[in-house]
Amino acid sequence: MKLLITGVCGQLGHDAARECRSRVWEVVGTDLPRTLDGPELPLDLTDPEKLRTTMEKLRPEAVIHCAAWTSVDAAEEPDNRKKVFSINADATRTLAEQCARLGAKLLYISTDYVFDGQGSEPWTPEQTHFAPCNVYGASKLAGEGEIQKNLDRYFIIRTSWVFGKNGENFVKTMLRAGRSSDHVRVVSDQIGTPTYTRDLAILLADLAESEAYGIYHATNAGGFVSWYDFAREIYRQAGLETKVIPVTTEEYGMSKAVRPRNSRLSKEKLERAGFHPLPDWKDALSRYLREIGEI
Secondary structure (H helix, E strand, O other): OEEEEEOOOOHHHHHHHHHHHHOOOEEEEEEOHHHOOOOOEEOOOOOHHHHHHHHHHHOOOEEEEOOOOOOOOHHHOHHHHHHHHHHHHHHHHHHHHHHHHHOOEEEEEEEHHHOOOOOOOOEOOOOOOOOOOOHHHHHHHHHHHHHHHHOOOEEEEEEOOEEOOOOOOHHHHHHHHHHHOOEEEEEOOOEEOOEEHHHHHHHHHHHHOOOOOEEEEOOEEOOOEEHHHHHHHHHHHHOOOOEEEEEOHHHHOOOOOOOOOEOOEOOHHHHHOOOOOEEEHHHHHHHHHHHOOOO
C-alpha cells in the first residue's frame, strides 16, 4: 500500500509511520519543515496549492491525517483562532477533496473534545449532539464535517488522553513533576481513558487495510479513570513516592480553555466491526515507560 501520513513528527504520526513501514508499505511522512529530520517530506498543509501538488505527485492509496493544532489553551487566544481552523478544518477540507479526486481513503484523527464534556455516559460514534466547550474541539468538529461533506471513503477516529514517545504528554509531565517535588495536584473530576500511540497506530493500519468506513472511538481498554488515578499509576509503575493530591477542576484553575469533565468514549462499535480492542491502559503504560527508559 502507498500511504501518506501527515504530522509524522508528532506522537501518533511517528508511531503510525513506524507501524506501517513494519508492514512493508510505501510510506511518505509529511510535517512542517522546521520539525523534520530524516527522510520525511516538508509540507505546510495550510498552503492549499502545495498540498494539491503534493497529493497529485504522490497519489497515495490512503492518507492517515495526524497533523493538527493540538495546543488547547493556545487555541483560545483571539489571534490564534484563525490559525487553528486553518489547520484543523480548512487544510482537512483540501485533503478530503484531493482524496476524493484520487480515490484515496482518508483516516482522520479526532477527539472527544467535539462533545460538550458533560454527563457521565460514554459518548458513542452515533452521537448527533455536539457542543464543543473550547476552540480546539470546535475546530476538530469542523474538520470532521469537511470530511463527511467531501468524501465517502473515510474513517474518523476519535481518541483521548494520548501519550507516545515522540512528543510531550501527561506522562512525561508527571514524571518531571514527580522528580522535582514531593507532591503534585491533579484533577480528579475529569474522567476518560489513556491511549498509547503505539497501540492506536496498529489499529490505524488495520483500518487502512479495510473497507469498514465510518466513525469510530478508540482508546486503550481498562475502564474509565480520572487524571488523578492516571497520575497515581504512573508514579506506582515508575517507583516514585510522590504524593498525588486530588483537586477539582475549579480548584486546579490555570487553564485558559474549558476542559471536558466527561471524556468517556464507547468502543463498542469498533469491536462490532471486528477490530481488536486496544490493550489495557495499565499494560500500555508499562510498555511505554520501558520504551522511554523509565523502568
